[in-house]
Amino acid sequence: MIKTPKDELNRRLNLFISTMSKIDPEWELAVLFDKINIFYFTGTMQNGVLFIFKNNGAHFFVRRNFDRAKEESEFENLYPVKSFKDIFSYFKSFPESVYIAKETLPIIVFERFNKYFNFKNIKSCDLAINYTRAVKSDYELNFIKKAGEIHRITKEEIVPKILAVGMSEFEFARELLNQMLRLGHHGVTRIRSYNGELYLGNICFGENSNYYNSFDGPGGIKGVCPAVPLFGNPDTILEKNMLIHVDTACGYMGYYTDKTQIYATGNLPQHVYDEHKKCVEIQNRVAELLKPGNTPSEIYEKVMSEIEEEFLPGFMGYKSNQVKFLGHGIGLHVDEYPAIAKGFDIPLVENMVIAVEPKKSIVGIGMVGIENTFLVTEKGGICLTGDNHEIINV
Numbered sequence: 001m002i003k004t005p006k007d008e009l010n011r012r013l014n015l016f017i018s019t020m021s022k023i024d025p026e027w028e029l030a031v032l033f034d035k036i037n038i039f040y041f042t043g044t045m046q047n048g049v050l051f052i053f054k055n056n057g058a059h060f061f062v063r064r065n066f067d068r069a070k071e072e073s074e075f076e077n078l079y080p081v082k083s084f085k086d087i088f089s090y091f092k093s094f095p096e097s098v099y100i101a102k103e104t105l106p107i108i109v110f111e112r113f114n115k116y117f118n119f120k121n122i123k124s125c126d127l128a129i130n131y132t133r134a135v136k137s138d139y140e141l142n143f144i145k146k147a148g149e150i151h152r153i154t155k156e157e158i159v160p161k162i163l164a165v166g167m168s169e170f171e172f173a174r175e176l177l178n179q180m181l182r183l184g185h186h187g188v189t190r191i192r193s194y195n196g197e198l199y200l201g202n203i204c205f206g207e208n209s210n211y212y213n214s215f216d217g218p219g220g221i222k223g224v225c226p227a228v229p230l231f232g233n234p235d236t237i238l239e240k241n242m243l244i245h246v247d248t249a250c251g252y253m254g255y256y257t258d259k260t261q262i263y264a265t266g267n268l269p270q271h272v273y274d275e276h277k278k279c280v281e282i283q284n285r286v287a288e289l290l291k292p293g294n295t296p297s298e299i300y301e302k303v304m305s306e307i308e309e310e311f312l313p314g315f316m317g318y319k320s321n322q323v324k325f326l327g328h329g330i331g332l333h334v335d336e337y338p339a340i341a342k343g344f345d346i347p348l349v350e351n352m353v354i355a356v357e358p359k360k361s362i363v364g365i366g367m368v369g370i371e372n373t374f375l376v377t378e379k380g381g382i383c384l385t386g387d388n389h390e391i392i393n394v
Helices: 006-023 035-042 066-072 084-089 107-117 126-134 138-162 169-183 206-210 270-288 296-305
Strands: 029-032 047-053 058-064 078-080 097-100 121-124 201-205 242-252 255-265 327-329 336-339 353-356 359-362 366-369 372-375
Touching (some): 006 035, 006 047, 006 126, 029 035, 047 084, 058 066, 066 078, 084 107, 138 169, 138 242, 138 255, 138 372, 169 242, 201 206, 201 366, 206 242, 206 366, 242 366, 255 366, 270 296, 270 359
Parallel strands (some): 058 078, 097 121
Antiparallel strands (some): 327 336, 327 353, 353 372
16 A cells, blocks of 8 residues: 655645745634545545644544544544534634635535534635645655656557547547556546546547537537536547547546647648647747746746737637636646646746646647646756657557
8 A cells, every 4th residue: 555655744734834824924724624635635535624723733533434544644643533523522722713725615514514613714725725736746746757657658659559440439438548547547537626527538539629618628528428528429430531639637646647649540631730730839838938936827928929810719729618728737636726827926836747738729620739747847847748749640
């Protein structure tokens, strides 16, 4: 069993406390409920509530399953409880203000909790959590790099061998998932945004990659059916001279990389390759700027200002699918802080991990472009997911 080391858990906790203190020096207590943040700080994904005090350490009150928490966690302060009110057996008094992760906590859950504690002031600790999780340790990077290697092998070596004219999107997606699982992908795909849902990613033949999509990304998808607009469509069959858009996450030991590769069966018009090449150039330009001290908002505005006006129609999405970012953070969720977009004004720091995904919709063809996952370094972004950025003919 791989356990998150105690010194790694302490690093995360100390960074969160120091970040909270910079945001609000008067803070005293943060309380976390969602399983991903609880796993991040404790190394176990149990049902419970995590109290983080500014001056009194962190304490995880486990409703279910305490025995598993003891078995797999190096976190010191674990307590079994059956109800939120049992927490008063360990601590008798609390401040009037509490910080919570508002992005992930349902109101009804907090109301059930707060009927015992009666916190008067409810504030957000989302920015502090997002920033803390954005800065990856060497321990985390080992998992991310492994996910990136699985991605590279799958997309650059295996997919060209399994794509075949006559198969459906669904059949291809099923075989792709099987190959990724065989190499170590952990299967589940976790999304942080509210109502966000992915199953492997966007598997699209032809114009399905332009199909309307509620997910906040540039790529379209038809999916299995209206109730399951995910994975791959069973009725769309791969034909000769067709573009294939394969955008998937890959996870290893909880951590993700994100990669899009474009393929073609036979010949496509030359302008398709030209527009794809332009997207690769944009990716590389963003990667050059992924250095500590640069802000995501400045990178976005600088790169967007360099793109020719005539290239913008269809860039980053077909019609209503269009989005206003060029990339996003990634880690325990596929969609993490920061985005390469306006409004993200806190400078990058070394060891943040960013997925960069410039893409362009072409009517009658589908979506070209690229996505790779990069490590922020003093020399710019280092790609963790492979170096074949061209359209691969199969």
